[in-house]
Amino acid sequence: MSVTAARGFTAAGIAAGIKHNGDRDLALVVNDGPRHAAAGVFTSNRVQAAPVQWSRQVLADGEIRAVVLNSGGANACTGPQGFADTRATAERAAERLGASAADVAVCSTGLIGVPLPMDRILAGVERAVTRLSESGGEDAALAVMTTDTVHKTAAVTRGAWTVGGMAKGAGMLAPGLATMLVVLTTDADLNGAALDRALREATRVTFDRVDSDGCMSTNDTVLLLSSGASRVVPEHEEFADAVRTVCADLARQLIGDAEGASKEIRIEVVGAASEDDAVEVGRSVARNSLLKCAVHGEDPNWGRVLSAIGTTGAAFEPDRLNVAINGVQVCRNGSVGEDRALVDMTGREVRITVDLAAGTDSAVIWTNDLTADYVHENSEYAS
Amino acid sequence: MSVTAARGFTAAGIAAGIKHNGDRDLALVVNDGPRHAAAGVFTSNRVQAAPVQWSRQVLADGEIRAVVLNSGGANACTGPQGFADTRATAERAAERLGASAADVAVCSTGLIGVPLPMDRILAGVERAVTRLSESGGEDAALAVMTTDTVHKTAAVTRGAWTVGGMAKGAGMLAPGLATMLVVLTTDADLNGAALDRALREATRVTFDRVDSDGCMSTNDTVLLLSSGASRVVPEHEEFADAVRTVCADLARQLIGDAEGASKEIRIEVVGAASEDDAVEVGRSVARNSLLKCAVHGEDPNWGRVLSAIGTTGAAFEPDRLNVAINGVQVCRNGSVGEDRALVDMTGREVRITVDLAAGTDSAVIWTNDLTADYVHENSEYAS
Numbered sequence: 176m177s178v179t180a181a182r183g184f185t186a187a188g189i190a191a192g193i194k195h196n197g198d199r200d201l202a203l204v205v206n207d208g209p210r211h212a213a214a215g216v217f218t219s220n221r222v223q224a225a226p227v228q229w230s231r232q233v234l235a236d237g238e239i240r241a242v243v244l245n246s247g248g249a250n251a252c253t254g255p256q257g258f259a260d261t262r263a264t265a266e267r268a269a270e271r272l273g274a275s276a277a278d279v280a281v282c283s284t285g286l287i288g289v290p291l292p293m294d295r296i297l298a299g300v301e302r303a304v305t306r307l308s309e310s311g312g313e314d315a316a317l318a319v320m321t322t323d324t325v326h327k328t329a330a331v332t333r334g335a336w337t338v339g340g341m342a343k344g345a346g347m348l349a350p351g352l353a354t355m356l357v358v359l360t361t362d363a364d365l366n367g368a369a370l371d372r373a374l375r376e377a378t379r380v381t382f383d384r385v386d387s388d389g390c391m392s393t394n395d396t397v398l399l400l401s402s403g404a405s406r407v408v409p410e411h412e413e414f415a416d417a418v419r420t421v422c423a424d425l426a427r428q429l430i431g432d433a434e435g436a437s438k439e440i441r442i443e444v445v446g447a448a449s450e451d452d453a454v455e456v457g458r459s460v461a462r463n464s465l466l467k468c469a470v471h472g473e474d475p476n477w478g479r480v481l482s483a484i485g486t487t488g489a490a491f492e493p494d495r496l497n498v499a500i501n502g503v504q505v506c507r508n509g510s511v512g513e514d515r516a517l518v519d520m521t522g523r524e525v526r527i528t529v530d531l532a533a534g535t536d537s538a539v540i541w542t543n544d545l546t547a548d549y550v551h552e553n554s555e556y557a558s
Numbered sequence: 559m560s561v562t563a564a565r566g567f568t569a570a571g572i573a574a575g576i577k578h579n580g581d582r583d584l585a586l587v588v589n590d591g592p593r594h595a596a597a598g599v600f601t602s603n604r605v606q607a608a609p610v611q612w613s614r615q616v617l618a619d620g621e622i623r624a625v626v627l628n629s630g631g632a633n634a635c636t637g638p639q640g641f642a643d644t645r646a647t648a649e650r651a652a653e654r655l656g657a658s659a660a661d662v663a664v665c666s667t668g669l670i671g672v673p674l675p676m677d678r679i680l681a682g683v684e685r686a687v688t689r690l691s692e693s694g695g696e697d698a699a700l701a702v703m704t705t706d707t708v709h710k711t712a713a714v715t716r717g718a719w720t721v722g723g724m725a726k727g728a729g730m731l732a733p734g735l736a737t738m739l740v741v742l743t744t745d746a747d748l749n750g751a752a753l754d755r756a757l758r759e760a761t762r763v764t765f766d767r768v769d770s771d772g773c774m775s776t777n778d779t780v781l782l783l784s785s786g787a788s789r790v791v792p793e794h795e796e797f798a799d800a801v802r803t804v805c806a807d808l809a810r811q812l813i814g815d816a817e818g819a820s821k822e823i824r825i826e827v828v829g830a831a832s833e834d835d836a837v838e839v840g841r842s843v844a845r846n847s848l849l850k851c852a853v854h855g856e857d858p859n860w861g862r863v864l865s866a867i868g869t870t871g872a873a874f875e876p877d878r879l880n881v882a883i884n885g886v887q888v889c890r891n892g893s894v895g896e897d898r899a900l901v902d903m904t905g906r907e908v909r910i911t912v913d914l915a916a917g918t919d920s921a922v923i924w925t926n927d928l929t930a931d932y933v934h935e936n937s938e939y940a941s
Contacts (some may be wrong), residue, residue, distance in 0.1 A: 286861065
């Protein structure tokens, strides 16, 4: 059920003392081969943390031997020293693993603009190497948590091969990834290019469509590593489907654990002239603070859905728009539909369906409600 | 100090029974001439309320005799009946004023998707006509309030002529105007084209740069009416400056009274390669929920400023960005600057200065912090 579900991988998660409360804060995932293929997707934020810059370089040749991950500090906006710290972390892991630093990816998460405590990080890397095990996936998943309340893992097995993974992320969830670190592993026997294709197809319709609070992180990283240990080479479609399934599972877990949220909101846009239109409309609705407050208050305020749709460039006629909330068609042809009193919003999941009546394309975007708890949690994060 | 500060205007504000609590909810502003020139700017939301559709048509010839405004209902997403209701409102006012309905603008504000109580509106229009007076500006300003806690008026006099106005707006404050209704009046002797030019120049750098919660209304309307009663024709620059001054004053009042806010945040972007870049960056920072929470918590979390800048397409290099909060240079060259502990954020106004180090253009965007009170107020708006 984690990064060690697939054969050929070991992992560890330890408390290196980066977090002041003594929780686990350093994870290591190692690919023992025989293959060391890898692919990655990174934040599209132009302000990128040092570990993102480093890991992009490491991935250029399509191979990774190991990934070091730390919580307790993002190592973003830390200047040249931050990059040197990331490199030193990779070098220390490589040295202890008998690998090249150019094959060790690094991921960091936590507060931006604070240098990492490198003595603790380096000692932690050494200790993590001694703790590596084929059952270490859960410990690794625990060690990447920040404001997460639960650790997140998933896996699917298809015949002889498996795709497994772990994720962390609870705030700053937005497009172009979602303040998350995700490591996926597989023992299917595929090269870097095949992994890359499957990973991009999967993230496009899963992590990229999670938009909890409209904020985009400097550190988002999703890695997919193949050990090839199953010796089986799956068809692209079959493999891509497995990767998508694991990504969708993890993405749903991220939304379910978003900071301070009390509702998960599934926004399905149908009848769109293109998939891009559907995504644009879904994202605009997902980012409307007034709507997110209304959902928190269990108020089926469809006017706020329409005002959000109206800010987009998607193809639609205002007097043909339809909106359903939890199955009740509260807006028909851009005007008053069924009685809003019929809508039951007491459950944790709220489904909003927007019909643009302009075509046949569709998309689903997931977001959360906006709550006083979100405000409290994020007013006090740094202090 | 209001819409009746300029000569040639009368106004009234009464309780027509649209609001259930007995507060004033219907305003009337009448231009007694000799000139009846007018210009208007409307929401850029593609979902537009019936009164916006009506008033656009009324303005097409550059003349308005009167404006009827109601709070207690937006008359948006109300279908053909909503448009008929707006027209009936204009017709009743025209009939009692001895004017043409085609010269009566209508503005509505309140909940979307609820038909107006037309019996009360029409009776209210009749009563408002009997209450018109040269000192009715304050009453009119009181009658357009929704969740506003104070009424908003402003005026400047330049020699023989005056520009005055009123505004309402407290939530759904965003670009392309800000859930606001604004009526400006002047006795300067100018035609519709001259008013239009001055109004567009003014709104572009005032109301358009108020972005309290990123949401865009279906009803935003800003009207500027000239009675010509001063018989003075000012130079364009002088008149435009007066209109801009009144708009800036009202915009600042809107931000100061935004729903649930505890801070006003002035985001100044300097060193931009273009004004558009400066506005794009300012707006991105203004809409970052995590930063808005941090400001609420008086936490100088400049990492969230950088991550917001990084989502834009503006010209900049990440390692040349500088950010100051209340005068303390907390981020220098994209990395750690002065000690964040030096920043005092206890005051109500917080100044964030972003230097893109990419040119000489600049812009100022105003926003608010994100608070639990905002969530509470907007969770319960419809109920």
